[in-house]
Amino acid sequence: MNPCVNKVLIIGGGFSGMTAAIELRKHNIETDIVEIDPNWRTDGAGISIGGATLRAFNTLGILDEFIKQGSAHSGLDIHAPHGLHLAHIPTPLIGDPNIPKSGAIMRPALAKILADKTRESGANVKLGCTFTDIKQHENGVEVTFTDGSTASYDLVIGADGLFSQVRKTVFPEAATPKYVGQGVWRAVLPRLPEVKNTMMWVGPNLKVGINPMSKDQMYLFLTEDKKDKQYVERAEYLTQLKALMMTFPAPMIQQLAGMLNEESLIDFRALENLLVPAPWYKNRVVMIGDTVHATTPHLASGACIGIEDAIVLAEELGKSTSLNTALEAFQNRRWERCRMVVENSGRLAQIEIEGGDKQEHMGIMRDSMIALAQPI
DSSP, rough: OSSSSSSSEEESSSSHHHHHHHHHHHTOOOOEEEEEEEEEEOOOEEEEEEEHHHHHHHHTOOHHHHHHHHHEOOEEEEEEETTTTTEEEEEHHHHOOOSSSSEEEHHHHHHHHHHHHHHHHHHOOOOOOOOOOOOTTTEEEEEETTTTTTTSSEEEEEEEOOHHHHHHHOTTOOOOOEEEEEEEEEEEOOTTTTOSSSEEOOOOSSEEEEEOSSSEEEEEEEEOOSSSSSOOOOOGGGHHHHHHTTOOHHHHHHHHHHHHOTTOOOOEEEEEEEEOOOOOOOOOOOOTTHHHHHGGGGGGGGHHHHHHHHHHHHHHHOSSSHHHHHHHHHHHHHHHHHHHHHHHHHHHHHHHHHHHOOOHHHHHHHHHHHHHOOOO
């Protein structure tokens, strides 16, 4: 039995929540995880993965499966709208030559890899269920669930994402997500032979990028400046995304626009961010991932820092005899790294919206990649 916690509840079955379950079980901590979606689905197109995330995958024991289903590669090439190559930003080595420097994969594919690993870990997974009440006392937490059942835990982990009910319930004073003035379009296309790594074309108010996602597929993303948060009808996705891409004269972007069709899994999302001030815990409830530090995708590190949160939290819980000591150590290890990602990503969005200094933009990206390569 673990001297710090014996039984833990995780609310939310996303990437952070699943990682926490996998890592807690390595310490023989009894772990329940509840996920409100009865089908445990993860929507979306592709997800870009940095070296730090791949290092975390190695810790989780899913790196080989990622490489089998996704794409591992290195480096970022930045181009002007008409196609002129502006810069190559090398991806830093993460410290282990056996761990790739970067990559990408379909979001649903990654979710299934993690879900399979979660079940394999021995965690108790309950789908179509969440909490209705959390009552903390000196020696534990009493949780009531939507199926009418109740259970007691030593610790509750809130991993229920950007619009977290845990945050609203236990931390009602916390800020809400803020729109940053951009939206992101995503799509999946057949991989072109010349696409070997991440490529971007940066225009005045638009940025287009592609990332290899498997042997046969690549992931297209386009960020668009929008002063006001807007809803886009799904029926308009194809027409609007094609029109935006056609404003780039670069031959490859024109080619990509012509490849888009109704089967391209096009998606649009307004970009929001959130950084909840420390501490991210109150007595026996702690929050991780997007629940406390949701970021825009400019550094491709939102999933990374949430997954890292879960790994670090499990490490501290597994080695400490005091819950408060473990939570304090977790907070101290995570705050600066997560702050850097959220704030640097937000600054990159601001530079793009204002048409700011492209050298500053590239410098922030380079410095952030170097920082993320450091141990957690």
